[in-house]
Amino acid sequence: MSLLLNPLAVLGAATLGMLAALGRISIYGFSTLRHMFRRPFYVKELGIALMQVGWLSLPVVGLTAIFTGGALALQIYAGGARFNAEAVVPQIVAIGMVRELGPVLVGLMIAARVTSSIAAEIATMKVTEQIDALVTLSTHPMQYLTVPRVLAGLICVPILVGVGDIIGILGGYAVATGTLGFNASTYIVNTVDFLELRDVFSSLAKGAVFGVIATLMGCYYGMNSGRGAQGVGAATKGSVEAAAILILAANFVLTGVFFSV
Amino acid sequence: MITLSNVKKSFGDNHVLRGVDLEIARGTSMVIIGGSGTGKSVALKCVLGLVTPDSGVIMVDGQDAAKAERDAFLARFGMLFQGGALFDSLPVWQNVAFRLMRGALKRPKDEAREIAIEKLRRVGLKADVADRLPAELSGGMQKRVGLARAIAAEPEIIFFDEPTTGLDPIMSGVINDLIREIVVEMGATAMTITHDMSSVRAIADHVAMLHDGVIQWTGPVGDMDNAGDPYLDQFIHGRANGPIESVR
Ligand SMILES: Nc1ncnc2c1ncn2[C@@H]1O[C@H](COP(=O)(O)OP(=O)(O)OP(=O)(O)O)[C@@H](O)[C@H]1O
Ligand SMILES: [Mg+2]
Numbered sequence: 001m002s003l004l005l006n007p008l009a010v011l012g013a014a015t016l017g018m019l020a021a022l023g024r025i026s027i028y029g030f031s032t033l034r035h036m037f038r039r040p041f042y043v044k045e046l047g048i049a050l051m052q053v054g055w056l057s058l059p060v061v062g063l064t065a066i067f068t069g070g071a072l073a074l075q076i077y078a079g080g081a082r083f084n085a086e087a088v089v090p091q092i093v094a095i096g097m098v099r100e101l102g103p104v105l106v107g108l109m110i111a112a113r114v115t116s117s118i119a120a121e122i123a124t125m126k127v128t129e130q131i132d133a134l135v136t137l138s139t140h141p142m143q144y145l146t147v148p149r150v151l152a153g154l155i156c157v158p159i160l161v162g163v164g165d166i167i168g169i170l171g172g173y174a175v176a177t178g179t180l181g182f183n184a185s186t187y188i189v190n191t192v193d194f195l196e197l198r199d200v201f202s203s204l205a206k207g208a209v210f211g212v213i214a215t216l217m218g219c220y221y222g223m224n225s226g227r228g229a230q231g232v233g234a235a236t237k238g239s240v241e242a243a244a245i246l247i248l249a250a251n252f253v254l255t256g257v258f259f260s261v
Numbered sequence: 262m263i264t265l266s267n268v269k270k271s272f273g274d275n276h277v278l279r280g281v282d283l284e285i286a287r288g289t290s291m292v293i294i295g296g297s298g299t300g301k302s303v304a305l306k307c308v309l310g311l312v313t314p315d316s317g318v319i320m321v322d323g324q325d326a327a328k329a330e331r332d333a334f335l336a337r338f339g340m341l342f343q344g345g346a347l348f349d350s351l352p353v354w355q356n357v358a359f360r361l362m363r364g365a366l367k368r369p370k371d372e373a374r375e376i377a378i379e380k381l382r383r384v385g386l387k388a389d390v391a392d393r394l395p396a397e398l399s400g401g402m403q404k405r406v407g408l409a410r411a412i413a414a415e416p417e418i419i420f421f422d423e424p425t426t427g428l429d430p431i432m433s434g435v436i437n438d439l440i441r442e443i444v445v446e447m448g449a450t451a452m453t454i455t456h457d458m459s460s461v462r463a464i465a466d467h468v469a470m471l472h473d474g475v476i477q478w479t480g481p482v483g484d485m486d487n488a489g490d491p492y493l494d495q496f497i498h499g500r501a502n503g504p505i506e507s508v509r
Contacts, residue, residue, distance in 0.1 A: 040363060129346035132311045136340045137360050137410075138332050 025242075028220045029212075032150055035142045045148040053114050053149070053215065054156030058163065060113055064105050065097070065164040069171025072096055077180050089182065090190040093172035098195060098203045099259070102165040104251050107210030110157055111243035115218040118149055119239035122222025123232040131223070146219040150212055157211025158204040165203055202258040209254065210247045217243035262287050263418070263450065268307055268317030269474075270300070277303050278314070279474030285467070287322070290444045290451040292461050292482070294496060295471035296505060301454045302343055304471065305420045308452075309338060321418070336365065339416035343423050343454075345407040347395035353406050354391035357381060360414040380409040385435050401427045408436065412443060419443065421453040425460050437463035458497055461485075470496060472505065 072093050080086045122145060125131050134141050169191060176182040221239035225231045263285040270278040277300035285291040293301050306312040308319055310326060319326040326334065347356050357377035360366055378388050384405040395403055404427055411419055421440060425433040437460050443449050444466075453464055461468060462482060469479035470493050478490045485497060495503030 042363075125348075128349075129342045129344055130348055132306070133340070133342055133346040133348070133410075135311060136309055136335055136338060138335045138364050139359075 021242075025216070025220055028223075029216055031142060032146050032216065032219075035140065036147050036151065038140075038143060040143070042144055042148055045144060046151055049148040049152035050156060052117070053110070053152040053211075054160065057110060057113055057156070057160055060109050061106050061160045061164045062167050064109050065102065065168035066171035066174075068101055068105055069093060069097055069168030069173075070175040072101065072168070073172035073175040073180065077176070086180075089172065089176050089180065090187045091194040093176075094169055094191045094195050095199060097168035097172070098165045098199045100251075100255070102168055103161045103203050103206035103210060104248070106157065106161045106164045106207065107214065107247040107251070108244055110153075110160070110211065110214045111217075111240055111247060114153070115214045115239050115243040116236050118215060118218025119222040119225075119236045120232055122219060123225030123235040126223060126225045127227060127229075127231055141223065146216075146223070149215045149219055153211035153213075153215030154208055155211075157214070158207035161203055161207030161210075162200075165200075198258065202254070205258075206251060206254050209250050213246045213250060214243045217246065262320075262322055263308060263452070264318075264320045265304070265308070266318045266320075268304070268314045268319060270303055270307060270312060270314050276474060278307070278317075280317070281471070281474070281476055283469055283476055283479065285450060285452055287450050288444065288448045289466040290440070290453065290464055291467050291469060292453045292455060292465035293469050293471055294455065294461060295477075296496070297456075299471045300474060301471055302422055305340070305422060305452065305454065309335070309340060309420070332365075336414075337417045339411035339414065339419040341404075341407045341411040341419075341421045341424055343426075345395070345400075345403040347403055347406055347410070349395050352392050352394055353381070353398070354378065356395065356406060357409045357413050359410060366414055376413060377409070380413050381406070383412075383439060384409045385432055401429070401432065404428065405432070405436070408439075412439075415447060416449065418450045419452075421451065421455075423454055423456065425455060425457050433457065433460065434463075440464050458499075461497075472496075 073089055076089050076092045076096075077086050080088055080092075122131075125145075131141050134144060173184075173187055173191075176187055177184045217239045221235040221242065225235035265281050265283045268278055268281040269276075281304060283291075293304070295301050303312055307314045308321070308326060310331070321329070321334070321337075324334075348359070351359070354374050354377040355362065357380055358373040361368055361373040361376060362370070374391070378391055381388065381391060386402060386405055386409070390398065390402065390406075395406065398406065404424070408421070408424055411421070424440065425436050428436060440451060440453060441464055444451050451464070453460075455461060455464070465482040467479065468482050468485050470477045472492050478488055478493045480488060485493065488494070491504050495505050501507050
């Protein structure tokens, strides 16, 4: 009842809760950063994380990008035709993919694929006392579990975004040259000439930030999981929600930072 | 020597430990008994710092456990968790040799593997389980792998949370003998939780019974039968009627 009668109180409580969570997440993030520079460094765990976050995400990223690039070419062609601007397809596909859709869609796919699996894995470890066991074996969970995964996100996701950008542009290229009658070499020249270094840099920088957000959320929600199967489920759901929203919010902020001047 | 003084721990309204006082002398074997849910596992975790007590002091060899340098402190301990707590992403032998493959006790991989297989043999597991994943083992086998992991680095102080639960009588006997051996031959200090009275008699130098958040009775295992404590008496004879309620 109170939920219906007092929406303001509910809204206030939710806002406070969100701010508190952001605070805890920031503290967790700083702690992760500190532990990155502490010995020992778990090389093998980093290797496994690079494999999981990077290599195994390639198919999902590629498929997401190619369909998006293709659809983008179709939309821009149809939309552009309304004011005789069909010719801008290569430029808009390039800028749309690189500046915006590449990083955001890759980030969201990573949140779906990597954040959820990290959260579920770590939460299960927590629920089955494996985290406690790690501690008793003189291994810091932050160093052994969180640092390798976050580093993998920082390293791999920019690369994935770069790959996604290229594949997305290729998707647009395939549609434009295959069905819209664009000349193949002109399309490529137009794309390359139009893109600025700043576009590419912002794309990869967004990727790095989103990679850290996605992996950090997985670790944070996993480590703070409640008890039992229900706890694991809630941690997984919470981690994906938080990662997706933070990625979109960060994207807005970063876009402002990169392109407002 | 491990000393717990007036240790209290609550989870919300659930007042689990209400002032536990307990002393375990170096090189002896203490067995903790008590009803299910009375906080035996929580007490062990308090000593290790996995659960932070609300109040009270825990000293290990005169050093306050809460203030000790964590790595050096934990390096002296081995722990068998009630649920095994094996790392399910690692094969059995790497679970057992976990401590021997990283950190201060790191040694070559072959050597670590050899030690792991030797420890597995001591808990009655053949070498061919070494390369399997924990999920491929039965519950009792997982328990024994956890036991092998707890003793792998030959710690000075070992905690066993229900080491024989889920094992057949013969295997229970093997494990009881092993724990006794570790205390007598290696001079380790052991703290064991068990519900199995034959284990208590086989393992213990001293027994402590936890009830209602406090140590209801403690003394040498030989005095247990004639202690005249109604709670202890009901517990060791497994009677449904007595001062301990059967619905908790
Ligand atoms: N992390 C926790 N959060 C909340 N409550 C907990 C937690 N750990 C233990 N408890 C509660 O503390 C009480 C004691 O638990 P504990 O696991 O120590 O029991 P136990 O004596 O080991 O029982 P058993 O013999 O069944 O293993 C239980 O009521 C349990 O619900
Ligand atoms: Mg227990």
